[in-house]
Amino acid sequence: MNQLTIRRSGLLWAMVCLYAGVLAQPPRGPLVVSPQINPDKSVTFRYLAPSAKDVKLSAQFEKAPVPMTKDEQGIWSVTVGPVKPDIYPYSFQVDGVTAMDPANVAFFPNERFKASLVDIPGDTPLVHALRDVPHGTISYEYYPSIDGTTGSLVVYTPPGYDQSPSKKYPVFYLISGTTDTEETFFKVGKTNLILDNLIAGGKAKPMIIVMPYGNIAARVAEQNGGSKPADPTVRDGADAVKRANDFATDLVSNVIPYTEKNYRAIPGRNNRAIGGFSRGGGQTLRTAFGHMDKFAWVCSYSSYLSPDEMERSYKPIVANPANTNKQFKLLWVSVGSDDFLYKGTAEFMDYLKAHTIQFRSMVTDGGHTWMNVKKYVAATTPLLFQP
Amino acid sequence: MNQLTIRRSGLLWAMVCLYAGVLAQPPRGPLVVSPQINPDKSVTFRYLAPSAKDVKLSAQFEKAPVPMTKDEQGIWSVTVGPVKPDIYPYSFQVDGVTAMDPANVAFFPNERFKASLVDIPGDTPLVHALRDVPHGTISYEYYPSIDGTTGSLVVYTPPGYDQSPSKKYPVFYLISGTTDTEETFFKVGKTNLILDNLIAGGKAKPMIIVMPYGNIAARVAEQNGGSKPADPTVRDGADAVKRANDFATDLVSNVIPYTEKNYRAIPGRNNRAIGGFSRGGGQTLRTAFGHMDKFAWVCSYSSYLSPDEMERSYKPIVANPANTNKQFKLLWVSVGSDDFLYKGTAEFMDYLKAHTIQFRSMVTDGGHTWMNVKKYVAATTPLLFQP
Structure with missing residues (x-):
């Protein structure tokens, strides 16, 4: 267990599973942090899948899917970049199945695919950055x-x-x-x-x-x-x-x-x-x-x-x-x-x-x-x- | 190709793939309709995965995941119910990987899981039904x-x-x-x-x-x-x-x-x-x-x-x-x-x-x-x- 993973309590983990409609409760595991934007603008992506054989990152800033590696907790991860600051869609390819990032709230509303979004901030705020200005x-x-x-x-x-x-x-x-x-x-x-x-x-x-x-x-x-x-x-x-x-x-x-x-x-x-x-x-x-x-x-x-x-x-x-x-x-x-x-x-x-x-x-x-x-x-x- | 599936054009299918950040373009396939709510309140769920070995429906109205079957186009489907009218979270278990329904826009905003939503209307409108009344x-x-x-x-x-x-x-x-x-x-x-x-x-x-x-x-x-x-x-x-x-x-x-x-x-x-x-x-x-x-x-x-x-x-x-x-x-x-x-x-x-x-x-x-x-x-x- 490193600083980025915290054990969850059994009771409340059961609740998360019930919310998800996942009635066959998956094994309890560490709380995954993903995506993590590092100070040098590299980005670490993580996905929990202890039983998966092959997990890749598909991201719009990469020319091809990037292989991820599994740690002893079953968390697949990869650090890519530095990436040019912007917002990009991405998803995981888990044994060939496309999955959004479960740990990320930001998503791409669409009728035909499901992708998560990563927003890499610029050293000077990008045109879309949330700034301390009056908001509409x-x-x-x-x-x-x-x-x-x-x-x-x-x-x-x-x-x-x-x-x-x-x-x-x-x-x-x-x-x-x-x-x-x-x-x-x-x-x-x-x-x-x-x-x-x-x-x-x-x-x-x-x-x-x-x-x-x-x-x-x-x-x-x-x-x-x-x-x-x-x-x-x-x-x-x-x-x-x-x-x-x-x-x-x-x-x-x-x-x-x-x-x-x-x-x-x-x-x-x-x-x-x-x-x-x-x-x-x-x-x-x-x-x-x-x-x-x-x-x-x-x-x-x-x-x-x-x-x-x-x-x-x-x-x-x-x-x-x-x-x-x-x-x-x-x-x-x-x-x-x-x-x-x-x-x-x-x-x-x-x-x-x-x-x-x-x-x-x-x-x-x-x-x-x-x-x-x-x-x-x-x-x-x-x-x-x-x- | 039945009435629920329509061939898509190559050019625009490429666009959908690019949107998705899926740079390894998946095989072109039929347009999947899911979920489909039938007149008797049964619901048909569909998921395109020609290479998958095992696909199940996980839905909050089912006590356990429900096996789906694959047709000759690679579309897995199952019809369940009749289901009591309400809104339910669901997802697919694709070779053990949880995936939202790519064909469904309705989703459950959450920090830790990704689920789609199906809204089964009542014969008389449910308390949350979109009705012809003044809207806030x-x-x-x-x-x-x-x-x-x-x-x-x-x-x-x-x-x-x-x-x-x-x-x-x-x-x-x-x-x-x-x-x-x-x-x-x-x-x-x-x-x-x-x-x-x-x-x-x-x-x-x-x-x-x-x-x-x-x-x-x-x-x-x-x-x-x-x-x-x-x-x-x-x-x-x-x-x-x-x-x-x-x-x-x-x-x-x-x-x-x-x-x-x-x-x-x-x-x-x-x-x-x-x-x-x-x-x-x-x-x-x-x-x-x-x-x-x-x-x-x-x-x-x-x-x-x-x-x-x-x-x-x-x-x-x-x-x-x-x-x-x-x-x-x-x-x-x-x-x-x-x-x-x-x-x-x-x-x-x-x-x-x-x-x-x-x-x-x-x-x-x-x-x-x-x-x-x-x-x-x-x-x-x-x-x-x-x-």
């Missing part, structure tokens, strides 16, 4: 959505919102990616903390951020008893077009009215921004291009529309570039150079250029990750709602 | 806590809170159990939905509910760089007493002032209730008995203080029962008959009776579970703040 509030809301369903929103209100009851704010509608949920921009993207820090530094205007759930078809199926859910990873075909249209309709007809009724939002397109990552970036472009009267600020993170779809569905956008350039106060496109959507995004930028549509762009290192999403949020929110 | 809001807040740390709170405000800017409300401080987090009463206890339903039915007074994190020592260690965390399962000894005192101090000196500054809370002990489950029940009793001037309504769910501790630390409570009975408008003690804390709780009730301390009690079927917590919340909140 994250709220979970229900709203009446399409097909008689009840939708959920995660809403950020800036510091001082409750103390200034007559002040009104512009609104950024921010949509997460395929298999993500309405919680992902909060729990993984740390959008609330990024805005707290930018607002405290005078770098972004105080704004409300409304984060909807992107996979409306899944919710309709769940609440209305459908047994055949839509596959969220299928982008093409009639189903995908219907889903994209349903999302835009719900956002424009339900989410915006709910927000403007229940929050002190300044109405009008000049005070509405829309942005999103991955599938949410596609939903952003489709909703903005299909409802020019609704949003003047548009941010696509790691996503694009194909020239084919632009020609087919959004011809007015490119047919009159002078009008488009006047209407959009910001059209933003960003992508990582290793993103598997890089090529399509580069083509989209070329297409916009060829049609003299003005946009701002950012190409970063890295791939289709939430490390990059945080960079894009931090780069774009200072641009929104500026004169 | 859940907010995540930061507050200045002890030792220079930043604490987090989950706060429920009742329906109409934002629409009635001059109305003030009483406050229920509600503390979750050992290894739980400040999210557990929201995500597992569905306290917000229970209150929405009770308030809509005129059965509970509109109130604010403030849900703090119980394991302050862990947060102090995390934020202040301590490498030796407190074992949350150790209840006795000097460390445990210090932790209990720290919690009470933080609640009284930091959480209450923060709440009363930032929410429209009616001040004074008659407008403050305190309650909690398991360790949170102990913290409830200690904080209420140690700060008689702060709370008039006290709810202990599945917890107790020992006669020894009462004699040692809270002698004034029993020394003057007339005063105690006058001060507390509600002292509530409830427990499940199968709870491993049943005996201690029964002794506590006997002790209170012997000292003519008035209290209300409820003994339910079942054990130390969140199924019981929901019952206790639904039974006690209608009693709070009534004349």
